[in-house]
Amino acid sequence: MKQVSLKDLAGTSWDVVIVGAGPAGTTCANYLLRSGHAVLLVDTERFPREKPCGDVLGPIACRELERLGLLNQLQSIGTAIPGITCISPRGTEINLAGSWLSVKRSSLDELLLSSVPAKPGRFGFALGRLVCKPGEGSLPLCDTSEIERSLGIKCLFAVWAAGCRTSSGAKKTTGPTPGRGKAVAVQRYLESTYRLPQLYVKYNRALMPGYFWIFPSHRTPSGTFLYNVGCGAPLWRLQKKGLRLSRVLKEQIETDAMGSRLLDTGGYTSSLRSGIINTDFQLQPPGQSSNVAIVGEASGTTLPFTWEGIGPAMQSGRIVAGALSVAPGGDLTISGRGNGAKGFREMRKRHQQFTWLERFFSRPWLTDVLARRIVESDHLKSVVTASLQGDRSPTAFIRPGTLLKSLFR
Numbered sequence: 496m497k498q499v500s501l502k503d504l505a506g507t508s509w510d511v512v513i514v515g516a517g518p519a520g521t522t523c524a525n526y527l528l529r530s531g532h533a534v535l536l537v538d539t540e541r542f543p544r545e546k547p548c549g550d551v552l553g554p555i556a557c558r559e560l561e562r563l564g565l566l567n568q569l570q571s572i573g574t575a576i577p578g579i580t581c582i583s584p585r586g587t588e589i590n591l592a593g594s595w596l597s598v599k600r601s602s603l604d605e606l607l608l609s610s611v612p613a614k615p616g617r618f619g620f621a622l623g624r625l626v627c628k629p630g631e632g633s634l635p636l637c638d639t640s641e642i643e644r645s646l647g648i649k650c651l652f653a654v655w656a657a658g659c660r661t662s663s664g665a666k667k668t669t670g671p672t673p674g675r676g677k678a679v680a681v682q683r684y685l686e687s688t689y690r691l692p693q694l695y696v697k698y699n700r701a702l703m704p705g706y707f708w709i710f711p712s713h714r715t716p717s718g719t720f721l722y723n724v725g726c727g728a729p730l731w732r733l734q735k736k737g738l739r740l741s742r743v744l745k746e747q748i749e750t751d752a753m754g755s756r757l758l759d760t761g762g763y764t765s766s767l768r769s770g771i772i773n774t775d776f777q778l779q780p781p782g783q784s785s786n787v788a789i790v791g792e793a794s795g796t797t798l799p800f801t802w803e804g805i806g807p808a809m810q811s812g813r814i815v816a817g818a819l820s821v822a823p824g825g826d827l828t829i830s831g832r833g834n835g836a837k838g839f840r841e842m843r844k845r846h847q848q849f850t851w852l853e854r855f856f857s858r859p860w861l862t863d864v865l866a867r868r869i870v871e872s873d874h875l876k877s878v879v880t881a882s883l884q885g886d887r888s889p890t891a892f893i894r895p896g897t898l899l900k901s902l903f904r
């Protein structure tokens with residue numbers, strides 16, 4: 496989809512301007528257009544663009560894609576991943592079946608954009624950067640008046656879907672402030688003649704609840720295999736240990752049995768890229784009278800150490816779109832009833848579960864105990880598999896009752 500210059504749109508009016516055309520912004524645009532709103536999507540990058548992102552779509556993302564009618568198309572261009580190997584800090588290996596999808600991030604973004612029901616005059620996609628004043632606390636200040644001042648465009652409602660790239664062009668940064676609610680991840684691509692069909696995750700004591708990963712990407716035309724290798728950790732963990740993630744990744748690949756096997760049979764095809772992940776939950780409760788909403792990575796609704804970034808980002812875009820309604824007087828506002836309120840509760844609950852998981856996986860010894868129990872108990876193994884696939888609560892396998900049952904079954 497072609498991006499027009501913002502200059503060509505100067506003085507135009509829209510129902511909603513969405514800042515950021517990642518999975519959250521495009522999903523939000525898709526649902527808003529379906530419900531008859533006129534939407535302008537603005538991104539500072541020219542699409543299609545590459546982005547450091549693990550390329551792996553989990554069950555939440557797949558469900559959101561299915562709702563948009565895109566799952567079959569993605570399955571035909573992506574690589575199905577049938578399972579995962581997890582290694583605990585003390586080396587216990589667990590193999591679990593499941594279904595994930597590996598898709599190049601640029602292909603996912605392109606497909607999401609192409610699925611937007613773009614009617615002339617009702618949808619615009621522009622290249623431009625919103626420059627706005629720093630907000631109070633960690634929230635960006637990008638309301639409708641900021642949009643008009645910065646972009647020269649009028650709108651009734653603004654959606655901030657700018658991911659975790661917090662610099663808005665203003666002197667100070669907007670968006671989430673550094674601190675506990677942030678994580679950082681680095682990754683690069685590696686090509687090898689060795690075939691690893693499943694996801695590979697190794698819990699490294701120094702990074703926990705973060706981990707080191709090797710994710711299969713796709714088979715290259717020359718018959719070799721491309722892998723996404725990387726690691727991530729909360730910022731507080733790195734600061735506490737004085738660690739540099741780039742160095743941890745290098746050491747991890749060279750010392751890990753699978754990492755060194757891939758290196759021995761191949762080599763890197765890209766340089767190191769990094770990205771920040773926001774884990775501070777900031778999705779506004781529906782019903783608040785405001786003309787701006789924040790979605791996706793920027794709202795901290797993503798779950799970095801429990802597999803999902805893209806899925807919850809899309810989910811929050813859909814929730815905000817579903818919660819928007821016309822107020823008396825013609826303004827747009829977030830309704831506090833129906834699907835919006837239900838969706839918000841669901842996202843808040845998931846985030847709470849994520850916080851519990853983060854605490855659990857911050858303790859290497861607990862992770863080791865869990866790993867040993869999984870190896871010994873078919874019951875626990877099936878609960879973990881169902882949790883990873885989204886068929887049970889993400890925390891089902893760390894409930895005391897489940898762990899107790901695992902001693903007998």
Ligand SMILES: Cc1cc2nc3c(=O)[nH]c(=O)nc-3n(C[C@H](O)[C@H](O)[C@H](O)COP(=O)(O)OP(=O)(O)OC[C@H]3O[C@@H](n4cnc5c(N)ncnc54)[C@H](O)[C@@H]3O)c2cc1C
Pocket residue numbers: 514515516517518519520537538539540547548549550551552553556623624625626656657658659660662663664680681682725768769770771772790791792793797802803804805806808
């Ligand atoms: C190394 C790494 C690996 C990851 N691996 C995975 C993975 O395997 N699976 C997974 O599900 N998730 C993964 N994630 C997380 C995933 O990348 C994010 O959850 C996801 O991109 C969030 O989508 P979003 O739409 O909220 O934001 P983004 O995808 O970041 O989109 C935001 C958009 O806003 C634009 N923008 C920013 N500021 C402005 C501005 N001022 N004006 C205009 N436009 C602006 C940006 O150019 C960008 O296109 C990974 C993240 C990192 C860093």
